[in-house]
């Protein structure tokens with residue numbers, strides 16, 4: 001019993017049994033952990049660089065940009081990049097990178113602030129609302145990151 005447990009522990013330290021394989025080709029080591037948030041649900045996929053870049057033309061562009069990208073809120077290693085959906089609906093296309101904790105917090109804040117009765121507004125008012133929400137969310141993230149950093 002005792003020795004079996006020791007062997008398992010040694011394996012974990014060695015790390016060889018914990019190489020994660022690419023979900024797509026199941027051959028290469030998964031070096032890309034792709035997080036996407038769809039309708040408030042986050043999904044993550046583990047892909048190798050090849051499969052990730054092959055999965056979509058945007059992914060190829062993105063991974064090139066991601067090489068030297070930083071989380072735009074805390075400066076950490078970004079786990080995901082994409083077009084900011086708030087910027088998109090307001091007509092501004094920009095790439096945005098954030099690490100997983102920041103991404104989740106940003107998403108949570110936006111969901112929380114989105115007004116359920118906004119659909120009754122005119123398109124112009126909705127856009128104004130979303131622009132304001134985008135600015136509020138950025139301000140909230142700066143606050144959140146500084147509080148998180150001091151903990």
Ligand SMILES: [Zn+2]
Pocket residue numbers: 022023024025026027028047048049050051052
């Ligand atoms: Zn692969």
Ligand SMILES: [Zn+2]
Pocket residue numbers: 071072073074075076098099100101102103
């Ligand atoms: Zn971050």
